[in-house]
Amino acid sequence: MNIENAQSQMRKGVLEFCILSIIKRSEVYPSEILEQLKDAGLNVLEGTLYPLLTRLKNAGFLSYRWEESASGPPRKYFSLTDKGDEFYQALAQTWTQLTEAVQKLTGPSN
Amino acid sequence: MQKIINIHLAGRIIPMDESAYELLREYLDSLRKHFSGEEGGEEIIHDMEDRIGELFQDCIRKGQACVLTEDVKVVMSVMGSPEQIIHETGDDQAETNNSEHTHSTSSSEAYADKIVSRRLCRSEQEKVIGGVCGGIGMYLQTDPAIIRIFFAIITLAWGTGIWVYLLLWILLPVCQEQPVALRRRLYRNTNQKFIAGVCSGIASYFRIDPIFVRLVFLLPWISIPFFNIADVSNFLFPAFAGSMPSTLIIYLILWISLPKANTLTEKLEMSGAVPDVHNLSQAIKSQGSHTHPWPTSQSKGNSILAAILKGILLAILFFVLFIFLAIMMSMVAGFLGIASVSMILFPITDLLVADSMQTWMLWICGLLVLVLPIVLLVRFIIRLFKKKTEKRTKSWITISLITLFVLSVFGFFSIVGNIATDFRITYQQPEKYILTKPQKDTLYIRQQIEDQSISMYGWEIDTDELGFRLVDDTTLAISTVSVEIKESADSLYHINIIKTAQGKSQKKAMERIDKIDFSFKQVGDTLVLPKDIILSHGNPFRGQKVQVKLFIPKGHSFYLTTPINSEFRKTDLKINNGNISYKHRNYSPWIKDRYYTVGKDVW
Numbered sequence: 001m002n003i004e005n006a007q008s009q010m011r012k013g014v015l016e017f018c019i020l021s022i023i024k025r026s027e028v029y030p031s032e033i034l035e036q037l038k039d040a041g042l043n044v045l046e047g048t049l050y051p052l053l054t055r056l057k058n059a060g061f062l063s064y065r066w067e068e069s070a071s072g073p074p075r076k077y078f079s080l081t082d083k084g085d086e087f088y089q090a091l092a093q094t095w096t097q098l099t100e101a102v103q104k105l106t107g108p109s110n
Numbered sequence: 111m112q113k114i115i116n117i118h119l120a121g122r123i124i125p126m127d128e129s130a131y132e133l134l135r136e137y138l139d140s141l142r143k144h145f146s147g148e149e150g151g152e153e154i155i156h157d158m159e160d161r162i163g164e165l166f167q168d169c170i171r172k173g174q175a176c177v178l179t180e181d182v183k184v185v186m187s188v189m190g191s192p193e194q195i196i197h198e199t200g201d202d203q204a205e206t207n208n209s210e211h212t213h214s215t216s217s218s219e220a221y222a223d224k225i226v227s228r229r230l231c232r233s234e235q236e237k238v239i240g241g242v243c244g245g246i247g248m249y250l251q252t253d254p255a256i257i258r259i260f261f262a263i264i265t266l267a268w269g270t271g272i273w274v275y276l277l278l279w280i281l282l283p284v285c286q287e288q289p290v291a292l293r294r295r296l297y298r299n300t301n302q303k304f305i306a307g308v309c310s311g312i313a314s315y316f317r318i319d320p321i322f323v324r325l326v327f328l329l330p331w332i333s334i335p336f337f338n339i340a341d342v343s344n345f346l347f348p349a350f351a352g353s354m355p356s357t358l359i360i361y362l363i364l365w366i367s368l369p370k371a372n373t374l375t376e377k378l379e380m381s382g383a384v385p386d387v388h389n390l391s392q393a394i395k396s397q398g399s400h401t402h403p404w405p406t407s408q409s410k411g412n413s414i415l416a417a418i419l420k421g422i423l424l425a426i427l428f429f430v431l432f433i434f435l436a437i438m439m440s441m442v443a444g445f446l447g448i449a450s451v452s453m454i455l456f457p458i459t460d461l462l463v464a465d466s467m468q469t470w471m472l473w474i475c476g477l478l479v480l481v482l483p484i485v486l487l488v489r490f491i492i493r494l495f496k497k498k499t500e501k502r503t504k505s506w507i508t509i510s511l512i513t514l515f516v517l518s519v520f521g522f523f524s525i526v527g528n529i530a531t532d533f534r535i536t537y538q539q540p541e542k543y544i545l546t547k548p549q550k551d552t553l554y555i556r557q558q559i560e561d562q563s564i565s566m567y568g569w570e571i572d573t574d575e576l577g578f579r580l581v582d583d584t585t586l587a588i589s590t591v592s593v594e595i596k597e598s599a600d601s602l603y604h605i606n607i608i609k610t611a612q613g614k615s616q617k618k619a620m621e622r623i624d625k626i627d628f629s630f631k632q633v634g635d636t637l638v639l640p641k642d643i644i645l646s647h648g649n650p651f652r653g654q655k656v657q658v659k660l661f662i663p664k665g666h667s668f669y670l671t672t673p674i675n676s677e678f679r680k681t682d683l684k685i686n687n688g689n690i691s692y693k694h695r696n697y698s699p700w701i702k703d704r705y706y707t708v709g710k711d712v713w
């Protein structure tokens with residue numbers, strides 16, 4: 001088994017959830033999402049963001065609007081739809097369950 | 111030193127140097143390829159380009175003149191390599207898309223499906239005459255060259271190909287959607303060639319081993335020893351052996367018409383693979399092992415055999431060409447000989463052809479028909495030996511020569527046909543006269559030439575042999591007069607003259623009959639009959655003949671002072687120990703200098 005493989009599998013699992021959380025907090029454009037991820041310490045390959053964004057949008061969880069920017073071409077500002085919000089809630093629930101279980105398993109043995 | 115290329119990335123203009131551009135292009139192309147099947151793939155790529163552009167712009171803002179290769183590498187590592195991206199964002203949809211795309215043949219087939227035209231239409235791009243074959247080729251996904259060969263073959267069956275082609279040309283609409291050229295074309299594979307790569311090219315097209323194609327072409331040659339050894343004599347043997355020249359001719363035609371697959375793209379088209387990144391790189395790798403011609407990779411014994419076989423084939427090829435050339439040349443020589451002789455004997459052509467214009471046309475067309483193939487053949491042979499330095503731009507000469515040849519053939523045959531139709535209708539016109547009774551009840555009959563005739567330019571020719579003679583420079587006389595003597599029904603001497611002539615229509619035939627001047631006269635007891643019919647210039651031979659029927663009453667006699675033509679000349683052709691001899695027979699029951707009595711010798 002590959003270490004990188006396992007690591008990327010773990011990242012894969014949470015990336016969607018993290019992106020949705022960022023968007024839920026406020027309307028953001030992709031570069032901002034990348035910044036926030038980096039600031040939070042989640043080092044992802046930037047290229048992985050865009051397919052996910054598009055898929056989430058095609059699934060109806062995200063919507064965006066264009067806004068002109070002073071420094072260059074117009075930007076996409078993403079926000080959660082209602083369906084996206086539901087999806088987020090489900091994921092959040094899963095996350096809580098997951099972290100609790102993992103902490104229990106990796107914590108000091110009682 | 112490097113070129114600067116300005117690229118446009120999702121709204122930003124970024125200058126980058128050449129190698130950076132190459133690297134970026136590869137990166138984006140593989141990304142695009144992997145996401146192209148996915149819903150929203152375009153959007154994904156667009157967003158990525160946007161981000162990449164943003165990153166590049168930061169480089170430029172920091173003071174660089176343009177984006178360099180290192181910058182592209184940095185961005186690629188930041189964005190992630192295509193494999194990594196796929197991997198990290200993989201879900202069911204992306205995974206299945208991947209597995210489809212890594213299988214290049216299926217992807218090329220999927221690509222190919224887009225290009226198959228749903229409707230049968232005429233191609234605007236792939237056309238030689240009207241694009242019919244190109245359109246059919248697109249529809250059936252075959253090389254238009256094969257369709258053209260098919261049309262050429264069925265044209266041999268009473269011109270079917272031409273009709274079908276014209277029909278399709280009218281009926282089929284022009285293709286609306288312009289498909290990207292998927293080409294699976296018939297090329298000559300000069301990398302794997304034995305003589306000219308014809309068989310290899312065909313084999314690549316059908317994706318089989320070239321050996322099979324070569325066997326098909328060599329089939330007639332093989333069959334000869336086979337059938338001799340096996341000693342099986344049935345109808346198959348002549349069929350196989352007889353196809354020898356046709357396979358040779360087909361090979362030659364294909365050699366001339368099929369182009370060589372020179373560029374890498376063409377080589378891929380030859381086997382029907384789409385020339386995309388994957389296939390091209392594979393092709394480059396495999397090119398190393400295929401640059402040797404066929405025998406080299408085999409054992410030494412095989413290569414000697416191959417060389418011998420090749421030598422024999424080439425020798426036979428040249429032998430056939432040589433014979434063909436020899437035949438053509440002798441035909442031309444004979445033709446010229448006849449032409450020069452008949453220039454002297456100009457009236458002979460007058461015999462057949464009505465006006466001089468037709469005569470000239472006939473000779474010119476005939477000459478061209480014989481000479482042009484020789485010229486073309488010589489050009490072809492020269493080109494064979496001149497190797498690669500020959501430019502293709504000279505092919506308009508070949509085309510115009512071929513066109514001239516076809517026109518001459520048509521012209522020749524149309525004139526001949528024109529003349530032939532002039533013989534269509536035969537018309538007869540009888541005239542009846544009564545002769546005065548001679549004294550002593552005996553009629554003297556004489557057949558002679560009325561006018562002065564010149565001998566033909568110093569040749570002493572027995573005009574009886576020839577059946578015609580020259581009266582003067584433009585007038586001919588033909589001996590198509592026959593005399594029959596029968597018993598009269600009453601006590602009068604009757605002479606019936608039946609004039610016959612042929613023509614395109616009855617009217618024409620009648621005109622010609624009127625032109626026949628057959629004037630007999632009775633001088634005392636002697637009946638003088640002309641021996642032949644005069645045909646003047648402009649009045650060609652069209653089956654003009656005169657039948658004289660003489661009816662003499664019973665009990666009277668007649669005496670021939672000259673031999674008379676009783677029947678039309680018959681010619682006996684005898685072939686004797688390799689000698690050919692002929693003899694004219696004038697069948698005549700009456701000989702001269704004899705008295706015949708009607709009722710006793712004639713009835």
